[in-house]
Amino acid sequence: MNGVFWNSGLAKPIEDDTLNFPEDKPLPGRTKPAPHVIVADAAFCLSSHILKPYSLRYMTREQRVFNYRLSRARHVVENTWYIG
Structure with a gap:
């Protein structure tokens, strides 16, 4: 955890x-x-x-798109708080 x-x-x-x-x-x-x-x-x-994000194994196209968009959102949060 x-x-x-x-x-x-x-x-x-x-x-x-x-x-x-x-x-x-x-x-x-x-x-x-x-x-x-x-x-x-x-x-x-x-x-x-x-x-x-979805696990990186055996992802569908939709899951890859979700992971990409979630990653973009997470980067906005990390940049706001200077995390990373």
């Missing part, structure tokens, strides 16, 4: 689903509500509020 995250005050409430994320809302130009999530890397455990 990722040491920094799992030793933070966020890990347990996210894992227990007690963090009280905001209510799901549609993204601009959409009608279907989307959940609020944390963009993570492969070291994190998957949960309903954590997005992580």
